[in-house]
Amino acid sequence: xxxxxxxxxxxxxxxxxxxxxxxxxxxxxxxxxxxxxxxxxxxxxxxxxxxxxxxxxxxxxxxxxxxxxxxxxxxxxxxxxxxxxxxxxxxxxxxxxxxxxxxxxxxxxxxxxxxxxxxxxxxxxxxxxxxxxxxxxxxxxxxxxxxxxxxxxxxxxxxxxxxxxxxxxxxxxxxxxxxxxxxxxxxxxxxxxxxxxxxxxxxxxxxxxxxxxxxxxxxxxxxxxxxxxxxxxxxxxxxxxxxxxxxxxxxxxxxxxxxxxxxxxxxxxxxxxxxxxxxxxxxxxx
Amino acid sequence: xxxxxxxxxxxxxxxxxxxxxxxxxxxxxxxxxxxxxxxxxxxxxxxxxxxxxxxxxxxxxxxxxxxxxxxxxxxxxxxxxxxxxxxxxxxxxxxxxxxxxxxxxxxxxxxxxxxxxxxxxxxxxxxxxxxxxxxxxxxxxxxxxxxxxxxxxxxxxxxxxxxxxxxxxxxxxxxxxxxxxxxxxxxxxxxxxxxxxxxxxxxxxxxxxxxxxxxxxxxxxxxxxxxxxxxxxxxxxxxxxxxxxxxxxxxxxxxxxxxxxxxxxxxxxxxxxxxxxxxxxxxxxxxxxxxxxxxxxxxxxxxxxxxxxxxxxxxxxxxxxxxxxxxxxxxxxxxxxxxxxxxxxxxxxxxxxxxxxxxxxxxxxxxxxxxxxx
Numbered sequence: 001x002x003x004x005x006x007x008x009x010x011x012x013x014x015x016x017x018x019x020x021x022x023x024x025x026x027x028x029x030x031x032x033x034x035x036x037x038x039x040x041x042x043x044x045x046x047x048x049x050x051x052x053x054x055x056x057x058x059x060x061x062x063x064x065x066x067x068x069x070x071x072x073x074x075x076x077x078x079x080x081x082x083x084x085x086x087x088x089x090x091x092x093x094x095x096x097x098x099x100x101x102x103x104x105x106x107x108x109x110x111x112x113x114x115x116x117x118x119x120x121x122x123x124x125x126x127x128x129x130x131x132x133x134x135x136x137x138x139x140x141x142x143x144x145x146x147x148x149x150x151x152x153x154x155x156x157x158x159x160x161x162x163x164x165x166x167x168x169x170x171x172x173x174x175x176x177x178x179x180x181x182x183x184x185x186x187x188x189x190x191x192x193x194x195x196x197x198x199x200x201x202x203x204x205x206x207x208x209x210x211x212x213x214x215x216x217x218x219x220x221x222x223x224x225x226x227x228x229x230x231x232x233x234x235x236x237x238x239x240x241x242x243x244x245x246x247x248x249x250x251x252x253x254x255x256x257x258x259x260x261x262x263x264x265x266x267x268x269x270x271x272x273x274x275x276x277x278x279x280x281x282x283x284x285x286x
Numbered sequence: 287x288x289x290x291x292x293x294x295x296x297x298x299x300x301x302x303x304x305x306x307x308x309x310x311x312x313x314x315x316x317x318x319x320x321x322x323x324x325x326x327x328x329x330x331x332x333x334x335x336x337x338x339x340x341x342x343x344x345x346x347x348x349x350x351x352x353x354x355x356x357x358x359x360x361x362x363x364x365x366x367x368x369x370x371x372x373x374x375x376x377x378x379x380x381x382x383x384x385x386x387x388x389x390x391x392x393x394x395x396x397x398x399x400x401x402x403x404x405x406x407x408x409x410x411x412x413x414x415x416x417x418x419x420x421x422x423x424x425x426x427x428x429x430x431x432x433x434x435x436x437x438x439x440x441x442x443x444x445x446x447x448x449x450x451x452x453x454x455x456x457x458x459x460x461x462x463x464x465x466x467x468x469x470x471x472x473x474x475x476x477x478x479x480x481x482x483x484x485x486x487x488x489x490x491x492x493x494x495x496x497x498x499x500x501x502x503x504x505x506x507x508x509x510x511x512x513x514x515x516x517x518x519x520x521x522x523x524x525x526x527x528x529x530x531x532x533x534x535x536x537x538x539x540x541x542x543x544x545x546x547x548x549x550x551x552x553x554x555x556x557x558x559x560x561x562x563x564x565x566x567x568x569x570x571x572x573x574x575x576x577x578x579x580x581x582x583x584x585x586x587x588x589x590x591x592x593x594x595x596x597x598x599x600x601x602x603x604x605x606x607x608x609x610x611x612x613x614x615x616x617x618x619x620x621x622x623x624x625x626x627x628x629x630x631x632x633x634x635x636x637x638x639x640x641x642x643x644x645x646x647x648x649x650x651x652x653x654x655x656x657x658x659x660x
Binding site: 175177178180181182183184185186187188191195196199200202 | 358361370387
């Protein structure tokens with residue numbers, strides 16, 4: 001088919017029996033433009049109202065840098081934690097049958113459904129020094145609420161379902177025979193998991209990671225309740241944007257937004273490239 | 287390595303999959319487990335591999351009771367129907383996997399593993415594909431890689447579960463011949479599961495015919511084809527025609543007519559006559575024969591399959607005739623099976639059937655026809 005297309009020269013669209021290509025593509029582009037591209041280009045456009053020097057001053061401002069570092073740093077840590085324990089949760093849900101499995105399965109989705117502000121208030125009250133968990137941590141010298149640690153806790157909470165729900169279906173489709181093959185070849189359980197199962201799950205885990213990370217970077221509601229929002233210490237970038245807006249400093253707000261946009265986009269793009277590469281190589285999903 | 291299965295029974299959640307199966311496999315033998323789906327053939331194979339544990343009974347590898355050995359300890363090569371290759375590994379890594387996961391002391395060096403992998407790739411005629419991924423191979427190539435991977439660990443027994451089941455007919459025939467070659471060259475004791483009788487008969491030294499969790503018959507291709515010992519084997523292997531008959535006074539009767547076949551060893555009463563559609567003699571007049579009118583006739587490769595309606599009850603029976611035989615619809619044909627068997631009614635299972643064989647010597651018309659059909 002490719003050789004045929006090559007012989008005819010480049011074609012915008014391959015002949016297909018499925019109708020409606022023009023209509024659906026047109027709608028898709030118009031819809032994405034309206035919902036995503038126009039608002040985002042608004043950010044870029046507002047940013048250009050600032051001069052380069054002004055933009056650079058805002059971007060390299062100590063408070064902005066700290067906020068960005070906390071946002072992306074905490075999101076990264078939270079996403080990594082979610083990858084490890086989300087995969088574990090998925091494994092338990094897929095591989096074992098136990099009473100209450102369905103309840104556990106449903107509970108995984110709660111962070112999706114709960115208003116993030118509710119989650120934030122709940123977490124803050126639990127991890128506060130006089131809260132249920134907070135009072136256990138205080139004697140150990142650990143302060144969870146109103147510190148960067150609290151931010152990570154909130155982000156782990158909201159990111160968990162993303163990893164579980166992307167890894168779970170792929171794990172369910174793992175061919176039992178592949179594990180049995182490994183066993184007949186003499187591999188023990190640990191070797192089978194490490195050398196056979198986990199590499200097979202890697203693309204799904206990576207997707208889960210990307211989703212959890214992206215969600216965490218954009219998270220606002222649950223974090224501001226538990227973070228304490230101390231400038232330079234536990235102030236996340238989205239909060240800083242809101243603060244700038246409240247100061248009617250629209251240019252400052254959009255500048256920070258533009259920086260976040262660029263970083264997020266490049267990270268997601270990189271993750272997509274890795275996935276496309278692994279898909280080509282191993283033929284996953286093909 | 288001799289493998290001996292002794293009175294093995296296997297139940298899944300109380301549902302019996304194998305009833306008291308015993309089988310001795312001689313070292314270097316190529317054995318086929320043949321049966322329809324649900325006959326327990328795959329379960330038996332998995333029991334030998336250690337992928338299942340028997341509910342009762344024991345599996346011996348040589349003199350060693352392997353029943354309580356884990357899969358890993360049994361050192362068997364297992365080839366799955368759907369290849370079960372590791373998709374994230376190259377062909378060479380797939381083949382080397384069994385060596386790579388060995389504990390430190392017995393693990394060959396990396397160079398040694400690589401050398402062994404390319405050696406095996408030569409054996410399975412895939413040299414030069416070391417760095418491909420399984421997704422870049424055809425089905426036939428994948429199964430060759432799977433076999434090379436199984437051979438890499440120098441298994442004591444090689445077990446193949448419907449190894450050619452997922453391949454198309456052409457590739458299947460080719461790989462069948464090739465597997466026989468590899469077996470003859472490497473001399474591994476090999477057991478393979480198949481539901482394809484042609485495959486089993488062509489490839490195996492001995493065929494184990496299974497049905498409903500039991501072994502029906504064990505024998506060479508000639509034995510199971512020419513001397514089936516149960517109605518099931520008769521029906522399952524090769525084409526067969528059946529006819530409900532009655533045994534009376536040591537004779538076979540089709541309603542009120544004698545067929546002219548002697549059945550003095552069979553208890554009187556209703557029975558079923560089995561014969562091969564091509565193994566018949568045509569008769570001119572009918573004093574003791576099966577006679578019927580042709581209801582359908584179709585060309586099957588080198589012969590003509592003819593359906594006859596026989597007797598008052600219009601029992602349908604199929605025979606094979608030479609293509610040039612003038613068999614018009616509604617024409618009348620009289621014949622008698624040359625080799626046949628009678629199984630008494632209501633004794634279909636586990637019956638020790640009465641041996642009934644009759645050979646007609648001399649080249650008569652039907653013998654020539656038989657030659658034509660072959």
